[in-house]
Amino acid sequence: MTLPFESGVRVTSPFGLRADPFTGASSVHSGIDLVPLLDADRTVRAAVSGSVTQSRMVTDPMNRTSEWGNYVSLFGDDGRMYYYCHLASRAVAQGDRVEAGQPVGVEGQTGRATGVHLHFEVRENGVPVDPSSLIGVANVPGAEKAPPRWYDEAAAWAVEEGILRGTGDGLQLDEPCTRGMMVVFLHRLWKKLRPS
Ligand SMILES: [Zn+2]
Structure with missing residues (x-):
């Protein structure tokens, strides 16, 4: 699953029982509130591939969905529903096909929100x-998740392919490793370092 923010996420309000940010009363938070690890990284991205079921701003206060303000919902290829709420702007339209990691909007504070954040909700x-x-x-305030680093991904791939063995910092070259495998590995690293 792709993180909703490319720079990583920080939890500002966890899923589940909490004190309502407006009333202080105990209530169930049906999603998780996230902010990007880098302030400037406000582009919200699809966590999984799927199709857009709603992309709209609900203002009618009688409609409970108005709490979400500007929101995008996505039916994921994994069969789950995904909701991206309080957006400042939306980047997709109803019926659009989106790939994991594709921008769906920009983080904002529309609807019932006390600050700029993403209300990320998943339903089964x-x-x-x-x-x-x-x-x-972790489902606790302040918890952070950094994005996977490309060299960690390359190392994981190399372990899978049998080029390297070990885990984490203990990686070492496996012997024998064919020239072809090493060339592919180096080519992948090269493409990451020199993308164009
Ligand atoms: Zn929320």
């Missing part, structure tokens, strides 16, 4: 589920 069969485990962040 209509029931909100804890999104924190899906994106690999």
Whole structure:
């Protein structure tokens, strides 16, 4: 699953029971509130590939969806529903096909929100589920998840291919490693270092 912010995420309000930010009363938070690790990184990205079911701004206060303000909902290829709420602007339209990582909008404070953040909600069969485990962040205020580093991804791939063995910092070259495998590995690293 792709993080909703490219720079990584910080939890500002966890999923589940919490004190309502407006009234202080105990209430259930049906999503998780996230901000980007880098302030300037406000582009919200699709966590999974899927199709856009709604992209709109609800202003009618009688409609509970108005709490979400400007929002995009996505039916993921994994069968889950994804909601991106309080957006400043939307980058997709109803019916659009989106790929994981594609921008769906810009983080904002529309609807019922006390500050600029993303309300990220995931539902299975209509029931909100804890999104924190899906994106690999702890469900506590202040928890952070950094994006995967390209060299970690390259190393993981090399371990999978049998070019390197070990884990984490203990990686070492496996012997024998064919010239072809090493060339592919170096080519991948080269493309990352010199993308054009
Ligand atoms: Zn929220």
